[in-house]
Amino acid sequence: MHRPSTPDTEAAFAEELSVVRPGLSAPYAAALPGARAAVLTRLWRALAFEPLPWIARRETGRDGLTLALTDGRRVHGPFADPYATSAYVTEVRLGERVYERPDALVAALGVPHGPDFASELAHSVASSALSRAGRSASGDAVGPPGASWVWEQRIVDGHPYHPNCRSRPGFSVAEQLAYGPEHGPTVEMGLVPVDDALVTGDWPKWLRDGERVLxxxxxxxxxxxxDAPVQEGFAARPLMSLRTLAVPDGPHVKTALSARLTSSVRDISVYSVEAADTVSVFMEGMAARLDAPLHITRTLGAATAGSPDLAAVVRESPDEYAGTGERCVPVAALPLTGLPGKASWFAEFTRLVLTVGLRLLELGVALEAHGQNLLVILDRADAPVRLVYRDLADIRVSPARLARHGVPLPRLSGRIVTDDETALRRKLFGSLVGGTLGATAGSTAVLRAALETVAPDLPHTADLPALLGEPLPAKALTLMRLSPGTPGDLWTRLPQPLAGPRSS
Structure with missing residues (x-):
């Protein structure tokens, strides 16, 4: 088994942990093998399905999958399920050497930009082990019954398919324990007064000091x-995105965080602030026009000091849309409820999300409906009855589709506006099927069974044949990390779940 001979990220985490939280040292060490497998599984999915230029071909045999590299070497591992979420890959063989650590495998591959990616993978493993150790020591978060932030703090492993699922470069162990939602902290927010802030929407009075915006x-x-004076602010609970926090009995506050989490630096562009109120009002109208079980969390206000490093968005809590006896659960947390394990429940959920997504796409809006942005309202019997969508920064709007339905285009420009059919379908299908449904199902077999059940009931829109009959788009997350000079998203196509053997 190959192991690095020099001090590494896992050891560095262990050393810091022995100082700041020694009681977690043993749970952290115990969590490392599982964390390595979780990240290696995500990496193997990428190697199996993404268009990586140094992979010449893929060969499926009786004992698994073999990758033939352009330099003549071969990589061998288990069969790859594009929708699996279990950590089923514990080792991969490159030539005659076996690797259990994803960072060591990438380093050995010697591909362009591999060293930086290997470093991120090492951080992802160590952070994942820390997250698992913290949860095993503290148990589940405790809060008001049904509060969505409680569910968010129970999510330990981060992005279900990104190898950088827990990569937080720039965060020390102490900072992860203090700010990571899975560690259950309360975060003390600061306030920066700004005299000439750009504000859209109705910025809350409690975030003003006279004429100045806080x-x-x-x-x-x-x-x-x-590099600015920061005043004492308020306490809040971090959500799964880490930089968005829930104010007790109040709204959610999305802050700028100039750190790379998974793939992106999480700042807030001036463009996003400028468009925030317009997009929010537009989407409220679209949800009403849709006449479907979908709520949009309103953006209450957005503000920036003219820099992506100093900006914030205040929006409604999704809990506002849960009635008496109901609870609002982020889709990423659904596996924790045990509900997706019931075939009838998962089929009902699949029918709900695909119906809403397809009808809205037909009207002219593609949601980025992954497990973080999408929440589901469960009734007293735990049936999925309505959806809540939050964070409108990355939706796509089609002027041509809106016009066909007599809907005027709001005053929007930039990346959010497109009539490109491929871009619209990538946005919705890549997040909703490759993310929300795939991760909730946890395997191709479960996803296929649900799609077989609900396919006859789905809206017969122009997009339905592509959804049910073609390979499905997914972000090529590893290719993106290995292509630092290429802006924007890169994509791959995953096998169509309905193309496999039919359920009996």
Whole structure:
């Protein structure tokens, strides 16, 4: 078994942990093998399905999958399920050497930009082990019954398919324990007064000081990025995105966090602030026009000091849309409820999300409906009855589709506006099927069974044949990390779940 001979990220985490939280040292060490397998499984999915230029071909044999590299070497591992979420890959063989650590495998591959990616993978493993150790020591978060933030803090492993699922470069162990939602902290937010802020929407009065706007600031941002006086602010609970926090009995606050989490630096562009109110009002109208069980969390206000490093968005809590006896659960947390394990329940959920997504796409809006942006309202019997969508920054709007339905285009420009059919379908299908449904199902077999059940009931829109009959788009997350000079998203196509053997 190949192991690095020099001090590495896992050891560095262990050393810091022995100082800041020694009681977690043993749980952290125990969690490392599982964390390595979780990240290696995500990496193997990428190697199996993404258009990586140094893979010449893929060969499926009786004992698994073999990758033939352009330099003549061969990589061998188990059969790859594009929708699996279990950590089923514990080792991969490159030539005659076996690797259990994803960072060591990437380093050995010697591909362009591999060293930086290997470093991120090592951080992802160590952070994942820390997250698992913290949860095993503290148990589940405790809060008001049904509060969505409680569910968010129970999610331990991060992105279900990204090898950088827990990569947080720039965060020390102490900062992860203090700010990571899976560790159950309360975060003390700061406020930066700004005299000439750009504000859209109705910025809350409690975030004003006379004529000055008070922009909420995450403590990591104030410590590492901003060179501005920060006033004492308010306590809040971090959500799964880490930089968005729930104010007790109040709204959610999305802050700028100039750190790379998974793939992207999580700042807030001036463009997003400028468009925030327009997009929010437009989407409220679209949800009403849709006449379907979909709620949009309203953007209450957005503000920026003219810099992506100092900006914030305040929006409604999704809990506002849960009635008496109901609970609002982020889709990423659904596996924790045990409900997706019931075939009838998962089929009902699949029917709900695909119906809403297809009807809205037909009207002219493609949601980025992954497990973080999409929440489901469960009734007293735990049936999925309505959806809640939050964070409108990355939807896509089609002027041509809107016009066909007599809907005027709002005053929007930039990346959010497109009539490109491929881009629209990638946005919705890549997030909704490759993300929400795939991750909730946890395997191709479960996803296929649900799609077989609900396919006859889905809206017969022009997009339905592509959804049910073609390979499905997914972001090529590893290719993106290995292509730092290429802006924007890169894509791959995953096998169509309905193309496999039919369920009996």
């Amino acid at each position: 922009i909420p600031v995450h403590p990591w941002q104030s410590a590492h990025v901003l």
